[in-house]
Amino acid sequence: KNQVEQSPQSLIILEGKNCTLQCNYTVSPFSNLRWYKQDTGRGPVSLTIMTFSENTKSNGRYTATLDADTKQSSLHITASQLSDSASYICVVSMNTGFQKLVFGTGTRLLVSP
Amino acid sequence: EAQVTQNPRYLITVTGKKLTVTCSQNMNHEYMSWYRQDPGLGLRQIYYSMNVEVTDKGDVPEGYKVSRKEKRNFPLILESPSPNQTSLYFCASKSGGRGHTGELFFGEGSRLTVL
Numbered sequence: 001k002n003q004v005e006q007s008p009q010s011l012i013i014l015e016g017k018n019c020t021l022q023c024n025y026t027v028s029p030f031s032n033l034r035w036y037k038q039d040t041g042r043g044p045v046s047l048t049i050m051t052f053s054e055n056t057k058s059n060g061r062y063t064a065t066l067d068a069d070t071k072q073s074s075l076h077i078t079a080s081q082l083s084d085s086a087s088y089i090c091v092v093s094m095n096t097g098f099q100k101l102v103f104g105t106g107t108r109l110l111v112s113p
Numbered sequence: 114e115a116q117v118t119q120n121p122r123y124l125i126t127v128t129g130k131k132l133t134v135t136c137s138q139n140m141n142h143e144y145m146s147w148y149r150q151d152p153g154l155g156l157r158q159i160y161y162s163m164n165v166e167v168t169d170k171g172d173v174p175e176g177y178k179v180s181r182k183e184k185r186n187f188p189l190i191l192e193s194p195s196p197n198q199t200s201l202y203f204c205a206s207k208s209g210g211r212g213h214t215g216e217l218f219f220g221e222g223s224r225l226t227v228l
Contacts, residue, residue, distance in 0.1 A: 042221060046216045046217065046218075089156070101217070105155035
C-alpha cells in the first residue's frame, strides 16, 4: 500500500534551536518528494521538491534530504523562529501516467519563545 | 500575483442544500485538483483535472462533482451535502498536466460546515 508516514506527530522547540522532521514512504513507483509548510488555517506552501537523483535541497533555513534507497526523507530547520510554527507535510508523487500524490498527515511544530 | 482563489472561505449550510465552491487560478495551469483536510487524516484528493473537459476521481470522490469547462476554473459541487462533508477544502493547481515535478499551488481553503 502506498503510504507516507511522518514523525513526530507534534514537536515543541525553543526559538533558536534546530530540529529535524522525518518522512518515511512506501510509495512506488517513486517520482519526487515534496515538503510543504502549512500555517494554521492557510493553504500549504511548497518548501522543496526533490527527484530521485537529488539527495539534498535547501530553501533558506530549511534543508531537505532524501535517501531513495531507504525511502526516507528529513526536513531540517536551522535556528528556528516563531514564524516556523506550522504543520509540515511530506508529499510523495508517483511516477505514473497521471498525477498521483500521496500525502503524509504532517508534523505540527510549535516554536516557543 | 500568481494565485489560486477559492470562494467562499467559510460556509455553514444545512443537509441537502446544494452548494458550489468555486476555484480559479491565474497561472494558466493545466492541472487542477480538490482536496479535503480532516484532523488526523491529512489531505485527501477528491477530484482532479488534467486539462479542460478532462476530470477524474481521486481517493474520496463520493458525494462530490466537478466540472472543467474553462482552464482557469474548477468548481466543486456538493449536490446534497451531508454532515460527514464538514471539512476544510483546498483547491490546487500546477503546470504540465502529466508532469510530476511542477510546484503545486494551493488556495487559502474553504471551511465548510454542514448541519
